[in-house]
Amino acid sequence: MIVILKDNAPKDSIDKLLKQFEDLGLKNHYSQGTHTTLIGLVGDTSKVDIDMVKANEIVKDVKRVSEPYKAVNRKFHPKDTIVEVSDRKIGGGYFGMIAGPCSIESEEQIIEVAQAVKKSGANFLRGGAFKPRTSPYAFQGLRDDGLKLLLKAKEVTGMPIVTEIMSLSHLDLFSDVDVIQVGARNMQNFELLKELGHCNKPILLKRGLANTIEEFLMSAEYIMAGGNTNVILCERGIRTFETAMRNTLDLASIPFLKKETHLPIIVDPSHATGLTDLVEPMSKASIACGADGIMIEVHNNPKKALCDGAQSLTPEQFDNVMKTIKAYVEFEGKQI
């Protein structure tokens, strides 16, 4: 981090500032040029509050030269993190194939879909019980009852389950859930992230609708800072000026994130596009970009789905897409 001082800063104020940095355990390189005076800070600057430094009256500007995230940073953890969920793995060459309906609607629906996606080769079952809907009048999910049905599907198929948490007050209900999803709308619900940092379950963290990659990584940092190292990132498209598709799938974020972080990154082409036809091509592209997994919405009767029918594949469509996905995953030298 580089701190640029204002001209004619009084010596005692400079000494006070240097002492503040020293107290944070940082070494400083003080350099007085003819026109500019700089302080170069060396050490772990992730805890430095830039705004507070900027607020100091002798400071002209502050520039970060290293990333504000540490735990998620590949610099300090070069090896890929492999998240283990019962006997399955995601990351470091292991590909997670997550499929299931947007929402759990009934016992028949979730079990039928679970059995179908398992048969096609998915190794995780998804399904929403608590649904973050834009309208308060839209179907909100079966909530506690939905979770019970999802657990039943887990029992019947043996598949680990992924489902979204929306409120900390529901955490006790998630004790038998294998992977807890934090949805796009809650990516910056910091109290939720902090609490999930203290639980021992893998967290699937989705990128916010309009969040930068740095903000995404800082949210993962919240979870890891609490001690939970099992974080899976999920790129699910972002808001842009384009309205033809539900979102714009930021494919470049995958190789970019791979360089920045050791955490596994999966892609959700269903929410990223909102269109069934685009699920297969975007899955192929994601795998080619280095994704460690894919999450796809599948419904036994998409036309009648209570949520996201337009982007949900039928089990038959999913079976076909899976054939392509398997070949692409194999080509990348990974295994489902």
Ligand code: PEP
């Ligand atoms: C979901 O996966 O069901 C979901 C609501 O996705 P997102 O949070 O990405 O919109």
Ligand code: MN
């Ligand atoms: Mn959905």
